[in-house]
Amino acid sequence: MASFLRHYGSLIGMAAIVLFFWIALPDTFMTLRNWLNISQQLSMLVVVAVTMTVVMVMGDFDLSVGAMASLSGVVAATLFAQGMPVPVALAAALAVGLLGGIANGVLVSLVGILPFVATLATLTMFSGAAFLVSDGKTIFGRDIPQGFSDFARSGLPLGTWGDHPVLLPSLTLLAVAVTFLVWLVLEHTIYGRRLYAIGGNVAAARLAGVKVSHLRLSAFAFTGVGAALAGIMYASRVASANPVQGDGLMLTAIAAVFLGMTVTRDGQPRVLATVAGVVTLGVMDNGLTQLQVDSYVRQVLVGAIILVAVSISALGRRAVRL
Amino acid sequence: MTGFTRRSFGRIAGLTVATALAGFGTAAFAEGEKVAVITPYLSQPGTQFYVEAFQARAQEKGWEVNVIDTAGDVAAVISRMEDLSAQGVDAIVLNVDPAQVGAGLDAAVAANIPVFGMDAGADPRIKANITSNGYAMAAETSVYVANRIGGSGNVVMFVFDAFPPVQVRGAVADAVFKNHPDITVLDRVTPDVSDGGIADSRAKMEAILAANPEPGSIKAVWAAWDQPALGALQAIEAAGRQGEGIVITGIDANPQARDAIAAGGNFEASVAQDFAGIGATTADTVARVLGGETLKSNVIYVPTRLITSANAKD
Numbered sequence: 001m002a003s004f005l006r007h008y009g010s011l012i013g014m015a016a017i018v019l020f021f022w023i024a025l026p027d028t029f030m031t032l033r034n035w036l037n038i039s040q041q042l043s044m045l046v047v048v049a050v051t052m053t054v055v056m057v058m059g060d061f062d063l064s065v066g067a068m069a070s071l072s073g074v075v076a077a078t079l080f081a082q083g084m085p086v087p088v089a090l091a092a093a094l095a096v097g098l099l100g101g102i103a104n105g106v107l108v109s110l111v112g113i114l115p116f117v118a119t120l121a122t123l124t125m126f127s128g129a130a131f132l133v134s135d136g137k138t139i140f141g142r143d144i145p146q147g148f149s150d151f152a153r154s155g156l157p158l159g160t161w162g163d164h165p166v167l168l169p170s171l172t173l174l175a176v177a178v179t180f181l182v183w184l185v186l187e188h189t190i191y192g193r194r195l196y197a198i199g200g201n202v203a204a205a206r207l208a209g210v211k212v213s214h215l216r217l218s219a220f221a222f223t224g225v226g227a228a229l230a231g232i233m234y235a236s237r238v239a240s241a242n243p244v245q246g247d248g249l250m251l252t253a254i255a256a257v258f259l260g261m262t263v264t265r266d267g268q269p270r271v272l273a274t275v276a277g278v279v280t281l282g283v284m285d286n287g288l289t290q291l292q293v294d295s296y297v298r299q300v301l302v303g304a305i306i307l308v309a310v311s312i313s314a315l316g317r318r319a320v321r322l
Numbered sequence: 323m324t325g326f327t328r329r330s331f332g333r334i335a336g337l338t339v340a341t342a343l344a345g346f347g348t349a350a351f352a353e354g355e356k357v358a359v360i361t362p363y364l365s366q367p368g369t370q371f372y373v374e375a376f377q378a379r380a381q382e383k384g385w386e387v388n389v390i391d392t393a394g395d396v397a398a399v400i401s402r403m404e405d406l407s408a409q410g411v412d413a414i415v416l417n418v419d420p421a422q423v424g425a426g427l428d429a430a431v432a433a434n435i436p437v438f439g440m441d442a443g444a445d446p447r448i449k450a451n452i453t454s455n456g457y458a459m460a461a462e463t464s465v466y467v468a469n470r471i472g473g474s475g476n477v478v479m480f481v482f483d484a485f486p487p488v489q490v491r492g493a494v495a496d497a498v499f500k501n502h503p504d505i506t507v508l509d510r511v512t513p514d515v516s517d518g519g520i521a522d523s524r525a526k527m528e529a530i531l532a533a534n535p536e537p538g539s540i541k542a543v544w545a546a547w548d549q550p551a552l553g554a555l556q557a558i559e560a561a562g563r564q565g566e567g568i569v570i571t572g573i574d575a576n577p578q579a580r581d582a583i584a585a586g587g588n589f590e591a592s593v594a595q596d597f598a599g600i601g602a603t604t605a606d607t608v609a610r611v612l613g614g615e616t617l618k619s620n621v622i623y624v625p626t627r628l629i630t631s632a633n634a635k636d
Contacts, residue, residue: 025409034408037429041401140421153425164432238396238422248395289402290409292356292388 009316010262010309014280017305021287028290033161036169042282043175044069044230044237044246049253049260049274050182051226055115055219056257056269057186058198060108062223063119065253067126068100069231069246074134076232077241081143094228100126101224105217123250130243140240149239171233178226183271185222195219199268255306256281262313280305355385357608358406359440360399361417364391368597369417372440375601376415383609400426407433413608414438420445436611440604444621449611452604454595455623460491460546462628463571464498466591467542470569474504475541478530480511480523480550491546491573499544508540513550523553524560531557537566548572548579548592555582555589564588575629584634592629599624 021029028034048065055062072093079089100122107118155167186192197205198212206212230249235241257269259277264270281302288298357380363369373389380387388411392398399418403426406414414430416423417440427447430437439451467477477499481492492510499505509530514522527543534540543558545551551572558564568588572579575594582589603624611617627633 028409031408034405037401037404037408041397041404044397138422140419149424153428234397237400237425239424240396240422244394245396248393248398285401286405289388289390289405292358292386294388295390295392 010313011276013309013312014263014276017280017287018283021283021290025287025290029287032158033166034286036166036172038279038282038286039172039175040169041286042278043169043171044233045249045252045256045282046175046275046278047178047226047230047233048223048249049256049278050179050271051222052253053257053260053269053271053274054182054186054195054222056254057192057195058216058219060115060216060219061119061254062101062104062115062220062227063250064100064104064123064126065223065227065230066247066250067123067130068097068224068227069234069249070243071100071126071130071133071246072097072228072231073235073241073246074130074139074243077139077144077235078133080145080148081139086145086148090232093232094225097224097226097228097231098221099224100228101221102217104224105220108220109213109216127243127247134241134243136243138240138242144235144239144241148236152233152236152239171237174229174233178229179271179275182222186271191215196268252281259306259309262309267313355383355413355612356388356411357385357413357415358388358390358402358411359415359417360390360392360402360406361440362392362394362396362399363417364389365393368441368595371597372417372601372604375598376440376605377601379602379605383605385605396422399423400429403427403437404429406430407435411435412612415440415604415608416442416448419443420448436608438604438608438611441600446620448620450607450617450620450622452600452607452622452624454600454626456487456490457494458623459573459593459595459626460494461498462593462626463573463591464495464544466628467544467569467571468498468502468505470590471505471541473502476506476508476534476539478509478511478527478540478543478554479507480513480526480543480545480554482512482515482546484512488546495544495546508534511550513553515549519547519549520553520556523550524557525553527554527557528561531561531563537563540566540568542569543571545570545572548574548576551589551592552578552582555587558588575634580629580634583629583631586631590630594627594629596624596626 048069052062052065075096076089076093079092104119104122107113108115152171155169156173158166158168160166186195194205194210194215197208197210198215202212231246234246238245256277257274259280260273261267261269263273263276284302284305285298288301359373359376361369361373364373377387390402392402396418400423403414403423407429410433414435414437416437420427420439420443427437427445431447436449437447439448441453442448442451444451479492479495482488483492499507511526513519513526543551543554545554551570554570558568564587570589572589572592575592579589579592583592603622607622
């Protein structure tokens with residue numbers, strides 16, 4: 001019983017939050033429609049957070065993801081506005097993400113700059129580039145192809161509810177696919193295990209023959225591409241792109257990974273735990289909005305919940321050491 | 323010992339979360355119509371005026387108003403609209419371009435929740451957009467210019483046709499000036515607005531002043547918003563030509579423009595939107611629709627006010 005609580009204390013806390021909203025909002029919270037909504041709202045954050053998990057496994061992190069999401073969105077939209085076919089524009093936006101991620105990787109692993117400093121600098125550069133590409137304007141309306149904005153509203157039909165069709169949103173499916181892919185890489189490949197080895201003890205990993213700098217470099221490609229994909233998803237959802245729209249994703253993604261780390265047995269970042277962290281944050285947003293809690297109070301509460309969860313996890317670990 | 327410690331932490335965690343949330347949960351069971359106001363721009367001064375006036379009027383009506391600020395995040399506006407559609411509020415008021423939140427509008431329509439725009443833009447899924455009439459604002463200032471210069475002389479226009487709300491202002495001024503046979507539009511300038519619009523407008527105006535050195539060769543500057551008017555004012559003062567009686571007008575009556583108008587120099591007039599009036603009228607419009615009325619027009623204009631040195635300090 002004690003060990004059950006030890007391992008699942010945080011998960012129980014998360015379940016308590018869901019249970020609370022279920023009781024407070026008996027008719028509207030625990031419905032299929034609401035959860036499909038939440039899944040769609042969180043899809044962009046999931047993509048950024050699970051790819052962020054890849055670098056956080058090694059103890060690194062990437063501050064440039066939000067700026068990259070903004071940049072990829074305006075790159076795609078600018079190419080749309082110039083009449084490029086949708087697949088070409090999307091490929092270009094993802095390529096920008098890949099290049100940006102590799103640049104971060106080179107700075108961190110080959111040049112040897114601290115991830116905080118390196119990605120803070122590239123954050124500024126990506127953000128500046130987003131303003132340059134878009135001229136500081138919001139690109140919307142006829143410049144955005146109908147098919148592209150329709151993607152965010154499309155989904156797999158699940159049936160009908162009342163007289164409205166219920167869809168499993170395409171954005172959700174995309175986020176699930178990315179999560180599955182990253183989970184496969186981290187949990188079921190030698191590559192993934194080596195990343196965890198680096199996170200556990202760099203020196204030991206190096207002595208064991210792990211090519212640390214190559215792996216660190218390549219891991220940043222995940223965050224770059226993930227951020228670019230999230231930026232494209234965001235642009236599709238709002239049928240427009242502006243040079244700051246993805247910026248908010250970065251802090252929330254890092255918070256989600258930390259929240260997820262409180263769930264795992266050894267306090268390490270795990271993909272599914274990150275998803276649990278994202279869902280907790282999303283449920284708070286959804287539930288508190290439905291309860292008509294003031295949006296500023298909501299922000300304070302969400303921050304407080306993160307602190308409570310992380311504090312419990314830290315105190316718990318200390319108690320073990322005592 | 324460790325087991326006990328961990329277990330207590332777990333319990334404390336559960337309790338803390340539950341009590342924190344329970345305190346706020348009570349709001350959900352209050353009386354009255356539930357109306358949500360969603361904006362990504364609450365920190366902007368104009369938006370605050372709308373929202374405060376809306377809240378004041380809503381309080382008189384006994385509504386329960388939930389103001390949601392997504393702090394610049396437009397996708398979050400869609401998310402909150404979806405949340406509210408699931409919850410079933412009585413009305414949603416938006417302060418964002420409807421073209422960017424189509425998915426949220428679909429969710430609200432599907433849930434039969436009426437959506438209103440507070441200076442938002444038109445969309446078939448919005449019951450009504452309550453805003454200022456850009457045509458009327460431009461008519462106020464362009465007619466002021468025409469009257470002040472006695473219907474004759476050279477006028478410089480500052481326009482921005484790429485942005486639809488500003489384009490309509492230029493179109494109205496074109497018509498007014500064209501209707502006076504003795505008024506000549508000397509130049510129709512589109513300033514570069516990436517620096518805010520004042521600096522480039524000043525540079526453009528300096529070039530025009532240099533090209534027209536004769537006193538009286540420029541009678542007026544009509545600007546489609548305040549920044550180019552302020553730039554033109556700086557150019558005229560820097561060139562030492564403020565004594566020629568060149569009349570300058572802007573639109574929006576921002577604080578800097580009001581100061582310049584109050585100072586009694588060349589910048590003589592601008593037009594102020596009634597932000598508080600837009601907020602209050604939005605609340606009244608929501609009440610009409612909730613009361614079962616069908617609106618004939620989905621755009622409702624709130625009157626604006628010409629600002630001159632007589633009322634710039636109000």
